[in-house]
Amino acid sequence: MAGDEDEGENQVPRHLSHFSTHTPTGTQHGPGTSESATLFISPMNSHFSALTCRDTLRLILEKLPVRDLARASCVCRLWSSVASDHEIVARAFKAPWKLLDVIGKPVSGGFWRDNGIWKFAISHRLVKGDSLASLAIKYSVQVMDINRLNNMMSDHGIYSRERLLIPISNPDILVNGTCFIELDTYAKREVAVLYLEGGPNRNSSHVLNRMSTEQGKRKVLDSLKRSMQVDDETAKYYLSMSNGDPRAALTEFSEDLRWERQMGLS
Secondary structure, eight states, X not given: XXXXXXXXXXXOOTTTTTOEEEOOTTOOOOTTOOTTOEEEOOTTOGGGGGGXXXXXXXXXXXXXXXXXXXXXXXXXXXXXXXXXXXXXXXXHHHGGGTOSEEESOOSSGGGGGOOOGGGEEEEEEOOTTOOHHHHHHHHTOOHXXXXXXXXXXXXXXXXXXXXXXXXXXXXXXXXXOEEEEEEETTTTEEEEEEOSSSOOOTTSTTBOOHHHHHHHHHHHHHHHHHHHTOOHHHHHHHHHHTTTOHHHHHHHHHHHHHHHHHTTOO
16 A cells, blocks of 8 residues: 555664654644654755765764764764764763863773763772772772772782772862773773873783784674674674674674564565
């Protein structure tokens, strides 16, 4: 039927459907339309051709917070490219905390998708006489939180390390500060590290070797490409969307394929 054909033509990919704008009240509508009609923002929609322009997209996306940038990157490959621009994501990441700068590029693109206070930590270089109890008092945090952040099962773990990451209890300490993105071997995750004195020592054992990390990421990407039977950019996209988790990337890819089959798009 004609109505069924119209409905099929208006179908949009699942990952585009949450970006929409409603026709303003008072706008003149043609026959058979209503004021609640929805126009989908998509590079495939001629009404929004401006949104396929990188310069226009940049002007819009650079105003968004990190979570909305993550949503924008799901629209299409062009939007993902602009929304993942280092300058844009770094600005959005540091804005709520009034940081002066964030130095370094994370291994995982998913690092930028959350800038909660738990993404930050203070680097404390251990010296003779330090204890977890004394550090907890000094930085106004709980001993259990220091243990959790540094993956220590007991207080004795302090003796085998050069430094500890300290959770931030007062966000004001970040104002006008400079953080360094580091992949900490003990915390086993990337952290925006604030140094209250001096700066990072790139020869320290707590920072993973960048080259070996990149080689590992390349192996994961190649394995993902073979499993998905896709090109390099598609594999990168799904790996980024899954915050670097290859299993989650495969799951998301499979769900998209299943949806396309249901819609008759493949």
